[in-house]
Amino acid sequence: MWRQLTSHWRLHKYSILLVLASIALYASFAYNLHREDFIKLLTLCIALFFLCYKIIQFQKWNFKFLLGAGIIFRLVFLFAEPNLSQDFYRFIWDGELIYNLKNPYLYLPKVLIEQKDLAIANAHELYKGMGDLSPKFYSNYPPLNQLIFSLSALLGGKTILGSVIVMRVIIILSDIGVVYFGRKLLKSLNRSPHLIFWYFLNPLVLIELTGNLHFEGVMLFFFIWSLYLLSMNHWKSGALVYALSIMVKLVPLLFLPLFLSHFKLKKCILFYSIVGGTMLSLLLPFYSPQFFANYAETVGLWFSNFEFNASIYNGIKKIAIAYDAKPWELIKTYGKITPLITISMVFLFTFLRKNKNLNALITSMLFILSIYYFISPTVHPWYIIFLILLTVFTDYRYSLLWSASVILSYWAYSQPDFKEHLGLITIEYIAVFGFLIYELTILRNKKQLFCKN
Template sequence: MIRALITFWNLHRISILLVALGLVFYGVFGYELNRSDSIRLVALFAALFFLSYKLIQFEKWNLRFMVTSGLLFRAVLLFALPNLSQDFYRFIWDGNLILEGLNPYFLTPDAWMARGGPAFPEVSELYEGMGSLSSANYSNYPPVKQYFFALCIYLGGQTVLGSVISMRVMIILADLGILYFGRRVLKKINRAPHLIFWYFLNPLVIIELTGNLHFEGVMLFFFILAMFLMVSGKWFLAVIPYALSIGVKLIPLLFLPLLLPLLGWKKVTGFYIGTALVLGAFLYPLYFPEFTDHYGQTLRLWFSNFEFNASLYNVSESVAVSQGAKPWEFIKQYGAIIPGLTALTTLMICAHPIVRLSKYWFGAALLVICVYYFLATTVHPWYIIFPLLLSTFTNFRFMYLWSATIVLSYIAYGGEEVEERPWILILEYAAVFGFLIYEIIRNKRNLSAIAKNQVRTPAD
């Protein structure tokens, strides 16, 4: 036993030291960091990205070592309250409403408090913690996500810390599921299974999902399970996980048109009907006559009111304002055309015959979601985890760079007010677009490579 340990140490001592250092950095990040401390935040992120890169470089074929490292990094954060986002307070609020037999879509938290407040534990702490923006609006979380909130709050004993821990365990389990099925999908499409570690060990994934409790990981687990079933020829079994993925977060709706060339008319019709029926079944218990209006009000805010870390939108706004446009009017006009432009892009990609092959489908999906986020008015760091995962099934690597540079957006929280700095946005997106253009040019200037995934990089 001792000899085996000595041998293991001699073979992996550098990697073990990297993991130990990573545990210290994640601990500092989770328990000591304040979001307003921009220099420390960016420095920690940069150090963790370097450590994850070296670990993948040294141990990418060592499955047990890599999985253990990823789990240890996540376990360090188990008892920490999220320090980069206050959304978890609203998660717990909505989950408590369901446990009390109340509808989370019926009233805003402000309206509930005006009525005296719901009768669940720590209601004042949750109300104050979520902030005025969240408390003034109806819940925008889809029904399946609401049920997961309620389950986690129940398992956590309806306390804040207990609920945080239970949500964190669920998200960690989801990441393990992504790792398992992601590797199997990579094998199905004849790609190296170790590429999934660019997701599993990515500090953005660990900090934003496990650390800050964003449910993208749960959505992505159901999505990747559905895609595994589809590439395995079991599309009819993929209906339920795909519907659950949409029910956690609506983003997978973007890819429904792309399933047409992959499955064909007959199969995809059954898939669409099945998905709609499953979603309807989950929505039914929470539906009431004003549901569409309440839910729609909050969704429209993301397109016509909010702006953060945008790329093409900021360029368009600057041009429009220089021509005399009013910013608050321009964002409403701009937001109204985003769905149309995204839909047009998706339909154009659907017409490409290469999308019929599962091996190249993920490149098409990556293009669709990147167009959406490049056009979007709001791009929080955790939003790009979906395209980051999709990129592992392609030969494009610009998403890895974006997952590193997007942390610069947190510098906007460095003062008393949230204030974005143009030079930060330029630095972030110049790097991303520059590397993306480089990857396209490297493939003989063939733009269709985004669907064909023909870019070759040393990382492969």
């Protein structure tokens, strides 16, 4: 036993030291960081991205080592309350509502909190933790996400930390599932299976999913499982699982039109029927006459009221204000135009690009989602995580750079009024757009050279 340990140490000592250093930094991030301390946050993130790169570089063919490291990093966060996001308070609130047989799509927290007999554990602490904004709006989290919230309320022992731990375990298991199906899909597409660790060990993924309890990881588990089933020609079960992905987060809805050019007509109709039927079955327990109106109202606010870490929108806003435009009027107008542009781009990629094979389909998804984020007025750091996973299955790597540069947007968290630093955001997007243009040029030239030869 001792000889084996000694031999293992000699073979992997540098990688083990890198892992130990990462554990220390993640522990500092989880238990000793206030989001107002931007310099410390930035320093930790830079160091963690460097260590991530070196660990994958040294051990990219050692699946067990990388999987073990990723799991250990996640377990570091297990007992920590999220320190960069308040959203988890609303998650637990919604879960408590369902646990008490109340529909979270029908009740505003600001109204419920006035009730004397409110049967929600830790109600006042949860309400205060949400901040000023969330209590004013109906819940906008899809039904399957709500069921996870209710599970955390059921198993959380009526404590906030208990519910946090339950949600965190679900997210960790989902990330392990992403690795499992992601490796299978990479092999199916004749790509190196170690590439999945650019997702699994990415510090942004760890910090925002395991650390801050965003449920993109659960959505991506179902999403990548669905794509794997499609690669195996199990498209019926793939459709069902794809619907589950949408019912955690709505983002995969964007890609549904692409299947018009991926399947033949009869198969496409059946695929959409299964997706639609599964979604409806999950929506039915929450249905009421007010459901759609409340949900549409809340989702619409994200397009027309909020702005954070925007790229193109910030440029348009700067020009518009120079011509005496009113910012609050501009965001509402822009919010009405953005969905139209997005839908147009989706159909352009559907009908002007060949999406028959899965490689082309995933690349179309990557660019559609990237364009959507480029024009969106709100791009929270955890949004980039979907791009990170899609990138793994393509020839492009700009979203990996984006996952590092988006850390600059955390500056706003250090400000009492969440005011953004436009200089830092400009640096972020110059890096992203610059590398994207470089990749588009290089890859096009390589293809042209290959065709000539």
